[in-house]
Amino acid sequence: MKQAIHSGLKNIRAQIAPLTEGLDLDMVEEVRALTHAIDTKLLTRFSPDFPLVAAICGGGSSGKSTLFNSLLKTRVAPSGGKAGLNRRVLFSIPGKGSLREDVIRHLARAFAADPLPLGHQSDLLEPGAPLYIEDHSSGSRPVLMDTPDFDTGSGGRYTNREMAQSALEAADIIIYIFTNSNYNNRDNTDFIARVLTGIGRRHCFLVYRVYPSFTAREVEAHAMTVARGIYGDEAREHVLGIYRVDEQNQVAAGELFMSLRPVRPSDSEFFGAIERLDRLKLRSDQHAAILKDTVTQTRLILDRSSQSLDLLKLHADAVQTVQSLCVQQALQHFPLDHVMRRFAQIWSASDPTAVKIMRRAGSIVEFPLKAILGAAGWARKQLSAAAPPSADENFSRAFDEDLVTAVTELHQQVLGDRLSVRLKPDDPVAERMRQTMARICTTADPPAFCLPSTEQTAGGGAQVFEVPVHPAMRPAQQQLAGRDFGAILKDILSRKEDLLAITGNMETDLQALADDFRDRMGVWDKIGQTFWAFLNVLPTTLAVTYVLSTGDPVGAVGIKVKLAGLFGVKDLYALFAIPATSGMKKADRKQLESMLGPIVQTWLNHKMRVVSDLFSGELTGDLIDRADRLATEVDSRLGELETALGEIGFQPGV
């Protein structure tokens, strides 16, 4: 085998199981079969004179042990009695010395247990490691295997299937023996088909134990039913020979060995046929077939894994998005008094002296703001730190409600089977989700949400994405579910003061904002005066009427300030109700907007971050961290697998 292929296979072997386990992919059997084939069929390099391995298999009491004995002209394998007699595999191992050691080592890989020499016949009646006898005949007979049946059992469980499966997997060719009572048993042929044709199809001899009265035509017809059951349309290419064993009482009595007769004119005498098998050709054909199937199967697992990775990213994206929507919900009400007052203090502290004097005289506030203010003295009052108590109380209550609602919603969503993400169709997150879903839904095995009915359009033109929880994230979910929600809520509410505080960082940003405004205005122009007046009139008129909205606001007397949201959720607006009587001019309104925007944005940037960090810490952080780590790991494994397939350089279907 070429070095590159060998290294590619080793890499596939190393990556495939951790990849699918990490993603909790429902492909356990496929992965097992693949790694088993790589281990036992591809990575094992044996000498060219290594014998073929032929498994005699079939249903219970079909005559497997009798055939094994007949081929070897011995009576070591126990036969007769109840069906399901043999509980373990018996090998005939040819030769002596190094070849025998080679064979044993190779067979051990297939069975995960070293074959032991057969001590007593009755050992075969107990489950355990495979046993072997030595075959000292001359000629190049394959290693023969007498195997346990695969159809006895009760309650839907087959007693010996696992052992029978390992035997079939270890074989290069199969000798399938059947009787008139089980030749059309689909369950049996399905089983063989699954094991035999899963990775690297293998050829077979068919042996029909039949009444002497059956014609050759009948025997061939029944045998072809079996062949089609195993190989489907390719039956003829894979059947090496069809033989009949006529029922004979002397055989049952142990007086005679079975004798096999070719059924079709093209079939040659059985013993000669198995000795003459072109070992090298069979093995190299089989090797190529296994390699091809390995590549196809790896590609399939890789595709399913990358679909699952998309689902994982979609899930993590949905959690982040729901969280950012909940953060907005928690910040729906803005403590405008508080922030504006602080900003006004910062602003006035940096006033030039001349302005300070004039302001005290109350002469710089112009109409219509003068009318709203009522008296110039009002402005001075606003510069004291005390807030009007009623506004603060209102705000505090609204903030509590918002916070509890947001935390409850986030908690419920993150713990559910699916997340409902409600977005406007032109939202960039919606676009991203649509793209990911489209990619997932065009794969061979699309998940349930690809059904058109699950993409709903909700009221207000919003679109609801139903995003399922990724199976690999269940443990993180369960961990969160195990925590006391009341305690989480209490914890979050206890941080309320921190959430509302104007922290050092925000202070710095507000200061920078004030400097920026001043730079743009110049020291002593009319805009500057109006600006200052606005700053002071705003808290009383707008305090708790601020609403954060993702919708396009309608309303004649509102001021709408467009803001940047979190995680790209767009169309975020702060809405301020302006008293209809204020008689504000369009130009004033424009200016008010340009002033409010940056202040609200500064507050929002800080608070979104703080609330978001709090929600991450209490609710979503672990899940998102795990999803991120897994996604990184899976990405790298997928890359390794692509490289490995490139090294093998074998295109499926070629």
Ligand SMILES: Nc1nc2c(ncn2[C@@H]2O[C@H](COP(=O)(O)OP(=O)(O)OP(=O)(O)O)[C@@H](O)[C@H]2O)c(=O)[nH]1
């Ligand atoms: N009459 C007759 N009986 C046979 C013939 N071949 C096998 N038998 C009998 O069929 C029964 C089952 O044979 P076994 O060789 O033990 O069958 P097996 O497939 O190994 O059975 P398990 O190991 O139990 O799965 C025994 O009683 C055999 O003597 C035959 O050619 N003619």
Ligand SMILES: [Mg+2]
């Ligand atoms: Mg048997």
